[in-house]
Amino acid sequence: xxxxxxxxxxxxxxxxxxxxxxxxxxxxxxxxxxxxxxxxxxxxxxxxxxxxxxxxxxxxxxxxxxxxxxxxxxxxxxxxxxxxxxxxxxxxxxxxxxxxxxxxxxxxxxxxxxxxxxxxxxxxxxxxxxxxxxxxxxxxxxxxxxxxxxxxxxxxxxxxxxxxxxxxxxxxxxxxxxxxxxxxxxxxxxxxxxxxxxxxxxxxxxxxxxxxxxxxxxxxxxxxxxxxxxxxxxxxxxxxxxxxxxxxxxxxxxxxxxxxxxxxxxxxxxxxxxxxxxxxxxxxxxxxxxxxxxxxxxxxxxxxxxxxxxxxxxxxx
Amino acid sequence: xxxxxxxxxxxxxxxxxxxxxxxxxxxxxxxxxxxxxxxxxxxxxxxxxxxxxxxxxxxxxxxxxxxxxxxxxxxxxxxxxxxxxxxxxxxxxxxxxxxxxxxxxxxxxxxxxxxxxxxxxxxxxxxxxxxxxxxxxxxxxxxxxxxxxxxxxxxxxxxxxxxxxxxxxxxxxxxxxxxxxxxxxxxxxxxxxxxxxxxxxxxxxxxxxxxxxxxxxxxxxxxxxxxxxxxxxxxxxxxxxxxxxxxxxxxxxxxxxxxxxxxxxxxxxxxxxxxxxxxxxxxxxxxxxxxxxxxxxxxxxxxxxxxxxxxxxxxxxxxxxxxxxxxxxxxxxx
Numbered sequence: 001x002x003x004x005x006x007x008x009x010x011x012x013x014x015x016x017x018x019x020x021x022x023x024x025x026x027x028x029x030x031x032x033x034x035x036x037x038x039x040x041x042x043x044x045x046x047x048x049x050x051x052x053x054x055x056x057x058x059x060x061x062x063x064x065x066x067x068x069x070x071x072x073x074x075x076x077x078x079x080x081x082x083x084x085x086x087x088x089x090x091x092x093x094x095x096x097x098x099x100x101x102x103x104x105x106x107x108x109x110x111x112x113x114x115x116x117x118x119x120x121x122x123x124x125x126x127x128x129x130x131x132x133x134x135x136x137x138x139x140x141x142x143x144x145x146x147x148x149x150x151x152x153x154x155x156x157x158x159x160x161x162x163x164x165x166x167x168x169x170x171x172x173x174x175x176x177x178x179x180x181x182x183x184x185x186x187x188x189x190x191x192x193x194x195x196x197x198x199x200x201x202x203x204x205x206x207x208x209x210x211x212x213x214x215x216x217x218x219x220x221x222x223x224x225x226x227x228x229x230x231x232x233x234x235x236x237x238x239x240x241x242x243x244x245x246x247x248x249x250x251x252x253x254x255x256x257x258x259x260x261x262x263x264x265x266x267x268x269x270x271x272x273x274x275x276x277x278x279x280x281x282x283x284x285x286x287x288x289x290x291x292x293x294x295x296x297x298x299x300x301x302x303x304x305x306x307x308x309x310x311x312x313x314x315x316x317x
Numbered sequence: 318x319x320x321x322x323x324x325x326x327x328x329x330x331x332x333x334x335x336x337x338x339x340x341x342x343x344x345x346x347x348x349x350x351x352x353x354x355x356x357x358x359x360x361x362x363x364x365x366x367x368x369x370x371x372x373x374x375x376x377x378x379x380x381x382x383x384x385x386x387x388x389x390x391x392x393x394x395x396x397x398x399x400x401x402x403x404x405x406x407x408x409x410x411x412x413x414x415x416x417x418x419x420x421x422x423x424x425x426x427x428x429x430x431x432x433x434x435x436x437x438x439x440x441x442x443x444x445x446x447x448x449x450x451x452x453x454x455x456x457x458x459x460x461x462x463x464x465x466x467x468x469x470x471x472x473x474x475x476x477x478x479x480x481x482x483x484x485x486x487x488x489x490x491x492x493x494x495x496x497x498x499x500x501x502x503x504x505x506x507x508x509x510x511x512x513x514x515x516x517x518x519x520x521x522x523x524x525x526x527x528x529x530x531x532x533x534x535x536x537x538x539x540x541x542x543x544x545x546x547x548x549x550x551x552x553x554x555x556x557x558x559x560x561x562x563x564x565x566x567x568x569x570x571x572x573x574x575x576x577x578x579x580x581x582x583x584x585x586x587x588x589x590x591x592x593x594x595x596x597x598x599x600x601x602x603x604x605x606x607x608x609x610x611x612x613x614x615x616x617x618x619x620x621x622x623x624x625x626x627x628x629x630x631x632x633x634x635x636x637x638x639x640x641x642x643x644x645x646x647x648x649x650x651x
Contacts, residue, residue, distance in 0.1 A: 146332065152579065153333045155627050157586030158604055158620050165608050165616070166344045186579060243471040247590045250473065253608055269594075274481045287474050294469040302465075 038307050048303030054296025062108040072102035082281060092281045095271060100282065104289050107260040110172040111245065117176035118241035123234045126187030131218055133188070134195025145192065152185035157244060161253050170255055179244045180237065187233045191226055198222050228304050235301035239294050246290055261286045326635050330628045337624045341617040342396050379407055405618035410610050415618035419600060423622065425495055426599035429515055430584045433522035441527040445534025446566065452539060464528035472587060476521040476594045483517060490517050493596030518595045522584065533576065537569035567641060574638050581630040585623050
């Protein structure tokens with residue numbers, strides 16, 4: 001008699017699942033949730049498909065493409081071969097006879113590294129500060145919100161320039177973080193207000209009543225609600241890092257060990273590529289590389305909402 | 318205007334300025350290979366025979382507002398007080414006061430950016446509202462696609478294209494500068510020349526900026542149009558103009574404010590790139606110049622003034638927010 005009563009006290013709500021989940025079930029449901037369902041949704045949405053294709057294409061070029069292509073050197077071809085004239089230099093050459101396509105391919109990897117590290121930095125800091133601030137009313141919330149407001153107000157590019165000149169970082173990963181140094185403010189502020197309303201939901205209150213630790217409540221009950229928004233922000237922050245890095249490399253204020261699109265822009269601009277048609281392809285192709293990647297990221301970020309929307313998902317499960 | 322709300326805004330602005338000053342102090346004083354040791358080494362090399370250590374320190378103090386032989390906290394206090402009194406040190410390269418240089422260029426940047434922001438928001442809000450009213454039409458689809466495309470083009474890319482076509486191919490606009498030389502300041506021709514030179518930079522900001530505003534205005538308006546109080550207003554027989562102006566527009570514009578606050582900072586930051594491309598000697602141009610010459614006093618001073626400009630801009634925007642949102646006046650903002 002006493003046994004049963006103790007067990008009942010230990011189990012909240014007095015109900016236990018009567019099916020045991022094996023690890024195969026877990027794997028199957030994970031694959032279903034993260035690969036199959038998003039895939040099925042994406043096939044029906046041409047914009048998501050296009051965005052995914054573009055971003056994946058750049059990833060492919062930045063990783064495998066570099067292995068497939070020989071690096072280009074001076075006087076590989078004649079100077080200023082126009083685009084689409086020879087098969088050897090499909091996009092033409094610069095005034096030193098270097099192949100523009102190869103330069104672009106080799107410039108992809110550092111840019112992608114910067115975007116990835118910057119984007120990860122932004123969503124990590126932004127999510128941590130936003131959720132903690134929203135969940136922990138009172139003094140801590142006030143302090144974190146104040147820090148967020150300061151980060152939001154200090155203008156990003158000048159701050160990055162001043163820091164880059166004094167700290168002089170070399171690796172693309174560090175430069176990416178530097179470029180994202182105060183980009184997390186918007187995400188943090190927005191997540192804070194979302195958490196403020198989520199924390200009043202019944203299931204959060206239930207979890208708290210069951211004495212689940214605050215960390216677990218945040219991770220398992222609060223965070224999943226905000227995943228679409230966080231993912232959306234990841235894409236747009238990567239786009240921000242892309243714009244900022246290319247812009248600052250164009251200004252020549254960031255150090256580099258390998259030429260990237262921004263450095264190519266700078267060389268073309270100061271070489272006078274804007275003055276005549278015969279050099280225009282020199283500055284045109286780096287621009288195209290930036291704009292297409294940016295369009296890909298925008299299309300992908302617009303589709304994240306669909307990927308996580310339970311109503312859309314239900315139709316594909 | 319609600320007093321507590323205003324005090325909070327002012328406190329926030331001061332906090333941002335204080336953080337920036339502290340940051341520049343830390344960068345000048347604490348970083349390895351700091352500007353101070355660099356400057357001392359250079360002075361020592363140049364005048365080592367004729368200058369005493371105390372004199373070198375005095376020079377450093379004049380330029381960087383930092384007295385190297387005092388304890389750290391005392392240096393910090395002096396630096397803070399000097400900066401708050403408007404003394405930003407002397408330019409290392411040009412030898413004149415940083416404030417004099419910046420007072421000369423800041424109005425030009427403010428001119429460019431305020432005109433650009435005005436156009437961005439006017440076009441964005443009008444276009445977004447009409448897209449929302451015509452939701453689902455061909456016009457809506459076209460404008461949405463164009464806006465999405467324009468958002469994905471960085472403004473400097475557009476600036477390159479403008480220069481290529483309008484300056485070098487068709488020779489319609491000047492390549493750079495703020496006004497033609499030889500004009501009497503204050504004359505009508507002078508102002509026309511100023512606007513003529515500012516056109517391309519402003520256009521490149523407006524074209525790449527209004528799309529994002531239009532898209533969020535569209536989304537906000539559609540959301541507002543679907544709410545019950547709009548139906549209520551229609552049932553009460555209010556005129557269409559009154560509904561669209563007082564009910565829909567007002568509520569759809571409010572969420573744009575967070576974007577505006579970020580946009581002000583973004584534009585002042587982007588001025589560095591914009592002014593370099595168009596050789597427009599504003600505050601961003603000076604920051605870049607100072608950076609390339611490693612002119613630390615001018616660089617830190619410019620960074621501070623840009624931050625202060627953004628803070629003031631955000632503050633002004635906040636005041637107009639109070640005008641639009643009646644909850645601010647009654648202190649019911651939470």
